[in-house]
Amino acid sequence: MTAVNAVGRAVAPPRRASPLRGLVPALGILALLAYWELHIRVFQVPHYLVPPPSVIAQTFVAEWPTLQRNVGATVIEAAGGFLIGNSIAILLAILFVHSKTMERTLFPIAVAVRTVPIIAIAPILVLLLGNGYAPKIVIAALICFFPTLVNMVRGLEAVEPSALELMRVLSATRRQTFFKLRLPSSLPFLFAALKISSASSVIGAIVAEWIGADVGLGYLIIVSTFEFRTGLLYATTVTASFLALALFLAIVVVERLIVRWQPDAPQR
Amino acid sequence: MTFSTSSGPLRALDGVSLVIRPGEFVSLLGPSGCGKSTLLRLVADILPPTNGTISVAGEAPAIARRRRAFGFVFQDPTLLAWRDAEQNVLLPLEIAADGRNPRERAQRLLQLVGLERFGGAYPWQLSGGMRQRVAIARALITEPKILLMDEPFGALDEITREYMNLELLRIWDATRTTILFVTHSSPEAVFLSDRVVVMGTSPGRVKLDLRVELLRPRDPAMKETVEFARHTGALRRALAGEMKLDA
Numbered sequence: 170m171t172a173v174n175a176v177g178r179a180v181a182p183p184r185r186a187s188p189l190r191g192l193v194p195a196l197g198i199l200a201l202l203a204y205w206e207l208h209i210r211v212f213q214v215p216h217y218l219v220p221p222p223s224v225i226a227q228t229f230v231a232e233w234p235t236l237q238r239n240v241g242a243t244v245i246e247a248a249g250g251f252l253i254g255n256s257i258a259i260l261l262a263i264l265f266v267h268s269k270t271m272e273r274t275l276f277p278i279a280v281a282v283r284t285v286p287i288i289a290i291a292p293i294l295v296l297l298l299g300n301g302y303a304p305k306i307v308i309a310a311l312i313c314f315f316p317t318l319v320n321m322v323r324g325l326e327a328v329e330p331s332a333l334e335l336m337r338v339l340s341a342t343r344r345q346t347f348f349k350l351r352l353p354s355s356l357p358f359l360f361a362a363l364k365i366s367s368a369s370s371v372i373g374a375i376v377a378e379w380i381g382a383d384v385g386l387g388y389l390i391i392v393s394t395f396e397f398r399t400g401l402l403y404a405t406t407v408t409a410s411f412l413a414l415a416l417f418l419a420i421v422v423v424e425r426l427i428v429r430w431q432p433d434a435p436q437r
Numbered sequence: 438m439t440f441s442t443s444s445g446p447l448r449a450l451d452g453v454s455l456v457i458r459p460g461e462f463v464s465l466l467g468p469s470g471c472g473k474s475t476l477l478r479l480v481a482d483i484l485p486p487t488n489g490t491i492s493v494a495g496e497a498p499a500i501a502r503r504r505r506a507f508g509f510v511f512q513d514p515t516l517l518a519w520r521d522a523e524q525n526v527l528l529p530l531e532i533a534a535d536g537r538n539p540r541e542r543a544q545r546l547l548q549l550v551g552l553e554r555f556g557g558a559y560p561w562q563l564s565g566g567m568r569q570r571v572a573i574a575r576a577l578i579t580e581p582k583i584l585l586m587d588e589p590f591g592a593l594d595e596i597t598r599e600y601m602n603l604e605l606l607r608i609w610d611a612t613r614t615t616i617l618f619v620t621h622s623s624p625e626a627v628f629l630s631d632r633v634v635v636m637g638t639s640p641g642r643v644k645l646d647l648r649v650e651l652l653r654p655r656d657p658a659m660k661e662t663v664e665f666a667r668h669t670g671a672l673r674r675a676l677a678g679e680m681k682l683d684a
Contacts, residue, residue, distance in 0.1 A: 334515075
């Protein structure tokens with residue numbers, strides 16, 4: 170008699186075909202758009218309140234030159250703020266990790282800056298820096314700065330104690346410990362923060378444009394709202410959303426190129 | 438090497454005195470908290486002793502460390518996840534700015550630990566035993582006189598551990614380094630060592646310094662002999678005094 174008789178082969182089930190997996194979310198979005206279109210036609214909702222997707226698409230094509238002109242300004246502001254805000258955050262994080270005194274002195278200031286609402290600080294910066302790109306870039310930078318600072322400090326400190334002991338045994342200098350150990354191990358944390366701030370930099374730029382601008386997606390949102398050009402308002406919103414998505418995907422691509430050691434499956 | 442040290446307000450070690458000859462394989466055996474890892478970290482100049490003297494290859498630990506007189510193997514392999522096996526083995530040479538045919542030396546060591554085909558594999562692609570082999574190769578690349586090992590096989594399963602013990606003896610035979618090996622397994626200590634130093638707790642001190650009288654080369658079949666049992670029995674009795682109800 171056998172209690173357990175194990176004879177057999179274990180074969181991993183075949184993975185689902187990938188075209189189908191891409192199709193399901195696309196179908197979901199299409200269904201939502203179809204319902205939106207139908208609802209407005211059936212209940213005869215006026216287009217100046219909520220335009221149907223077909224009208225938004227038409228506006229998108231008709232107003233493309235306007236959108237294109239305004240999206241350029243927002244890209245410059247968002248990307249500029251993204252670069253400046255994150256660079257400062259990374260440099261500060263490096264400073265904090267090497268000097269606890271600096272961390273204790275400057276971190277409360279960083280928190281204080283964070284607690285000031287962006288909406289409140291935007292008019293102040295426009296007054297200070299004028300109507301050009303400068304205040305928008307500063308606001309986008311401010312909005313990017315804090316998440317990156319916090320994550321980068323965590324990343325630089327998220328080093329196993331035994332790895333630090335290893336560097337000690339190898340007689341590594343502080344510089345070597347930083348570049349060969351701390352910096353690479355912080356990269357997954359940094360990219361997590363960059364993904365957050367890629368989308369927030371667009372928000373920062375648009376909010377700043379509301380306060381005072383004559384070009385940009387934020388400016389276009391204000392103008393189209395006041396002029397009841399609801400189709401253009403929706404088309405602008407869609408453009409802003411795609412801009413944030415594009416920045417996000419750019420970060421994902423860079424991350425895939427640099428952080429190659431993290432397997433898709435959980436480690437160990 | 439001579440130790441006689443104490444460390445910290447909580448006396449981790451007290452009146453420990455120990456001399457290890459070149460080429461010797463010595464195990465430090467004891468329960469958790471007996472200070473055996475602390476002792477190893479004093480030798481490696483990871484921790485400074487409160488008082489007492491340590492000499493490693495005739496020099497103070499800090500100088501020995503800078504001269505790369507010893508290699509250190511940790512309980513977990515401590516490999517850098519973004520480097521493949523070969524790049525991990527090369528790390529000590531990069532830090533020492535030692536450019537004498539590094540890749541050839543790394544390849545030779547990967548061969549010594551049986552991983553010549555895995556130089557391009559990343560740590561997450563390797564098994565626990567393989568990762569620890571990479572760590573051993575990394576510790577050996579600076580051609581140290583002494584290898585300090587802190588429970589290197591403690592996290593491995595029994596079968597892998599037994600195999601790694603044999604591999605370590607083979608590597609030791611090929612490199613002729615002195616090995617100071619921390620473990621809490623008596624059979625492992627007896628099987629590997631020339632001498633087993635049993636340490637007691639609070640504060641850490643030497644309880645027994647046992648010379649292992651088993652022939653070399655060691656064979657796993659020796660574990661079934663009366664001789665082997667006599668050695669592990671002596672260690673067990675020395676350790677028994679350390680058993681506490683609250684432990």
